[in-house]
Amino acid sequence: MPDAQFTIGDAANASGVKVPTIRYYEEIGLLPPPPRTEGGRRSYGRADLDRLSFIRHARELGFEVDAIRTLLALQETPDQSCAAADAIARERLIEVERRIASLSALRAELERMVEGCSHGHVGECRVIDILADHGKCAHHRMV
Amino acid sequence: MPDAQFTIGDAANASGVKVPTIRYYEEIGLLPPPPRTEGGRRSYGRADLDRLSFIRHARELGFEVDAIRTLLALQETPDQSCAAADAIARERLIEVERRIASLSALRAELERMVEGCSHGHVGECRVIDILADHGKCAHHRMV
DNA sequence: CCTACTTCCTCTAGCGACTAGAGGAGCAAG
DNA sequence: CTTGCTCCTCTAGTCGCTAGAGGAAGTAGG
Numbered sequence: 001m002p003d004a005q006f007t008i009g010d011a012a013n014a015s016g017v018k019v020p021t022i023r024y025y026e027e028i029g030l031l032p033p034p035p036r037t038e039g040g041r042r043s044y045g046r047a048d049l050d051r052l053s054f055i056r057h058a059r060e061l062g063f064e065v066d067a068i069r070t071l072l073a074l075q076e077t078p079d080q081s082c083a084a085a086d087a088i089a090r091e092r093l094i095e096v097e098r099r100i101a102s103l104s105a106l107r108a109e110l111e112r113m114v115e116g117c118s119h120g121h122v123g124e125c126r127v128i129d130i131l132a133d134h135g136k137c138a139h140h141r142m143v
Numbered sequence: 144m145p146d147a148q149f150t151i152g153d154a155a156n157a158s159g160v161k162v163p164t165i166r167y168y169e170e171i172g173l174l175p176p177p178p179r180t181e182g183g184r185r186s187y188g189r190a191d192l193d194r195l196s197f198i199r200h201a202r203e204l205g206f207e208v209d210a211i212r213t214l215l216a217l218q219e220t221p222d223q224s225c226a227a228a229d230a231i232a233r234e235r236l237i238e239v240e241r242r243i244a245s246l247s248a249l250r251a252e253l254e255r256m257v258e259g260c261s262h263g264h265v266g267e268c269r270v271i272d273i274l275a276d277h278g279k280c281a282h283h284r285m286v
Numbered sequence: 287c288c289t290a291c292t293t294c295c296t297c298t299a300g301c302g303a304c305t306a307g308a309g310g311a312g313c314a315a316g
Numbered sequence: 317c318t319t320g321c322t323c324c325t326c327t328a329g330t331c332g333c334t335a336g337a338g339g340a341a342g343t344a345g346g
Contacts, residue, residue, distance in 0.1 A: 009293065019294085024333060039341050041294060054275050061249060061274075065332070075271050082268035086260045089270045093253040096246055103243050106204060110236040117229045122217050125225035127232045131204075131214065132197050152322065162323085167304065182312050184323060208303070288346085295340070304330085311324070316317100 006044045015052035022052065030055060030065065030072070063092060149187045158195035165195065173198060173208065173215070206235060 012019045025031040026042075031051060034042045051072070058068045067088050074085050109130070116126030155162045168174040174194060177185045194215070201211045210231050217228050252273070259269030 007294080018334085020335085021333065023295095028332090037341095039294085041341075050275065058274050059332090061252065071271065071274065074265050074268075075275065078264060078266035080265050082260060082263065082265045082270065085265065085268050085270040086257060086262065089253055089256045089260075093250065093257060096250050096253060100243060100246050100250065103239055103246070107236065107239050107243065109204065110232055110239060113232045114229060114236060117225060117232075119224075119226065119229065122221045122223050122225045122228065125217075125228050127225065127228040128214065128218050131201050132193065132218065150322080161305085163306085164304065166324095171303090180312095182323085184312080202303090290345090291343085293340105293342075295338100297337085298335105299337105300335075301333085302331100306327105306329075308326085308328105309324100311322105313322080314320095316319090 004046070006049065008042045008044070011044045011049055011052060014049045015056055017052050017056050025052075025055065028065065030069065061092070062096065063088070067092070147189070149192065151185045151187070154187045154192055154195060157192045158199055160195050160199050168195075168198065171208065173212065204235070205239065206231070210235070 006014070008019050008022055011017070011022060015022075017025070022031065026033055031048065034044050034048060037043050054072065054075070055068055058071060059065075063071070070088060071085060074080060074082070113127045113130050116130075122128055149157065151162050151165055154160075154165060158165075160168070165174065169176055174191065177187050177191060180186050197215065197218070198211055201214060202208075206214070213231060214228060217223060217225070256270045256273050259273075265271055
């Protein structure tokens, strides 16, 4: 017998993707519908577990489902140039860098807020003050 | 005449919050329903514009609508202690710091991916490779 | 074999914070 | 008067799930 079969619960345990999420991935076409047992239960093979792990890892890295779809398609045709995969990862890197920059600005502003807070009344609270008056603020755009 | 009146479009221009979003904020109770003109149009005053700017700024800083609700309530009673506002900002700061840390790990991993990419075939593509095999990856958890 | 328990099935609805679009009315300028 | 803009309400869609109802199938123990 070549490969063992797994229930959806096994697949969830092995991949770290929750059971309803696996069904959801099937619904949106990220995971092919597996064969069913006599009783109508989904029966996954090794390849499905790998695919799920791939998806999960990519999701953790913040790739969108559409990007993952592309990456999975690429993965299936290994003779192709990997320029597309590279481009997707690069795009994502740029996005992450942008987010880090914007969150750093954010952190600075929040630090200014809580450091400036005199713990007195709301009337002279720096937190509220900065929020109310954009002019007092160094922050300009969040992405 | 004490204060001028503004259309929803004016309010959108002045605050940077889009027209449908202003109506949405009214619907969820972030912004009080303004009086209407004879023709049934919303008519905003200065205080509404300020409130909208406050909301927008807080949203840009990543505060959730519920947190903003609390902050707005605090703002309206300036004699109170500002400890609550301080706590909300501090929580948000911690969250932002966590996100920065996790995105930095992410960036490192994406850099490793694109640097390792030999621009050859998908078969030996580092991007796909790392995604497929979590073991090859330094990353552990995203928040 | 029966029972209890867990896991699975499908289906619908909800989350947050909007955004898009339909279909219609008001209003100001030329 | 007509063009064209803004405004109105309403419903439905976005993304990536998550929750819950109601029921069937499989499994372990007595």
